[in-house]
Amino acid sequence: QVQLEESGGGLVQPGGSLRLSCAASGLVVSQFAMAWYRQAPGKQRELVARIYSSGTTTYIPSVKGRFTISRDNAANTVNLQMNALKPEDTAVYFCYAAWDKDYWGQGTQVTISS
Numbered sequence: 001q002v003q004l005e006e007s008g009g010g011l012v013q014p015g016g017s018l019r020l021s022c023a024a025s026g027l028v029v030s031q032f033a034m035a036w037y038r039q040a041p042g043k044q045r046e047l048v049a050r051i052y053s054s055g056t057t058t059y060i061p062s063v064k065g066r067f068t069i070s071r072d073n074a075a076n077t078v079n080l081q082m083n084a085l086k087p088e089d090t091a092v093y094f095c096y097a098a099w100d101k102d103y104w105g106q107g108t109q110v111t112i113s114s
Helices: none
Strands: 003-007 010-012 018-025 034-039 046-051 057-059 067-072 077-082 091-098 102-104 108-112
Touching: 003 091, 003 102, 018 034, 018 091, 018 108, 034 067, 034 077, 046 067, 046 077, 057 067
Parallel strands: 010 108
Antiparallel strands: 003 018, 018 077, 034 046, 034 091, 046 057, 067 077, 091 102, 091 108
């Protein structure tokens, strides 16, 4: 049974940083493409960053240069380092994996506000 559990969300001021972590069980993160999505109030869920099994990473333009997705193979986690945070980054952030079907975590709230 695949489970994804996010952690690390919170409230930070604009310009601050947060590190999100997604702990996976039931699959090995290095063997699959893993991603972070986010959903702001009243908006559709959007892909933020993806890391492929090869290690290649992709980002949406609005976070490129500020966010970094990475894997910790020993811990079987996928992380999202978020720097220079802006109010428009406020959203619930979800971890995602695609294998035999789509798997989602429960989400972690990120709020950027002064």
